[in-house]
Amino acid sequence: DTEVTQTPKHLVMGMTNKKSLKCEQHMGHRAMYWYKQKAKKPPELMFVYSYEKLSINESVPSRFSPECPNSSLLNLHLHALQPEDSALYLCASSQLGTPYEQYFGPGTRLTVT
Amino acid sequence: GENVEQHPSTLSVQEGDSAVIKCTYSDSASNYFPWYKQELGKRPQLIIDIRSNVGEKKDQRIAVTLNKTAKHFSLHITETQPEDSAVYFCAASTSFGNEKLTFGTGTRLTIIP
Numbered sequence: 001d002t003e004v005t006q007t008p009k010h011l012v013m014g015m016t017n018k019k020s021l022k023c024e025q026h027m028g029h030r031a032m033y034w035y036k037q038k039a040k041k042p043p044e045l046m047f048v049y050s051y052e053k054l055s056i057n058e059s060v061p062s063r064f065s066p067e068c069p070n071s072s073l074l075n076l077h078l079h080a081l082q083p084e085d086s087a088l089y090l091c092a093s094s095q096l097g098t099p100y101e102q103y104f105g106p107g108t109r110l111t112v113t
Numbered sequence: 114g115e116n117v118e119q120h121p122s123t124l125s126v127q128e129g130d131s132a133v134i135k136c137t138y139s140d141s142a143s144n145y146f147p148w149y150k151q152e153l154g155k156r157p158q159l160i161i162d163i164r165s166n167v168g169e170k171k172d173q174r175i176a177v178t179l180n181k182t183a184k185h186f187s188l189h190i191t192e193t194q195p196e197d198s199a200v201y202f203c204a205a206s207t208s209f210g211n212e213k214l215t216f217g218t219g220t221r222l223t224i225i226p
Contacts, residue, residue: 031212033212040219040221041218041219042202042216042217042218042219043157043202043216045213045214048212048213050212055212056212056213090156090157094212096212097212098145099145099206099211099212099213099214100145100146100147100159100162100204100206100214101147101159101162102159102214103159104156104157104158105156106155106156107156
């Protein structure tokens with residue numbers, strides 16, 4: 001299985017809602033990533049987990065809270081988001097030491113109203 | 114930190130012609146240079162990468178070149194086909210110890226039939 005899956009595909013939430021994005025991979029990868037991608041822009045790194053521990057936080061606002069419950073799952077908890085947080089949220093995974101070879105999920109299209 | 118610049122931002126070529134996309138990077142410690150292709154509405158996918166100890170790498174119609182002294186690397190697509198139309202992102206990373214990939218700003222390639 002060489003696929004990264006993400007749920008939901010689309011999400012519309014109000015600024016007072018709490019929601020979660022989910023990502024799963026079964027390739028045995030021990031590095032997992034969350035990216036935010038705005039239209040016509042490159043993926044922007046948010047968080048990196050290595051061996052289920054947060055190793056990189058790119059100064060992301062606390063309304064985004066990542067969680068890695070086990071080596072196959074990655075969650076992104078959302079709370080009190082702003083309209084400017086509307087974007088495509090991509091999850092990716094790779095072998096440790098090979099961040100250049102990342103496998104991306106299809107993304108969650110998030111709209112904050 | 115690493116900074117990757119990419120040119121051009123848009124590129125249109127006649128089907129069958131060649132396309133060239135160029136990138137420069139700033140961190141001399143970077144030693145892996147992947148290229149990702151993102152079709153409209155799809156996830157980014159790795160298409161080829163080159164390592165710092167290699168000057169050129171080919172895979173069918175795609176080739177990448179690297180000039181480590183000048184900190185330049187390029188993607189060459191020959192005999193372009195309509196399915197090559199996509200956004201292409203160059204990127205740079207180091208190996209073990211820093212699970213981070215820095216993307217260029219992207220090139221929207223359009224193949225004109």
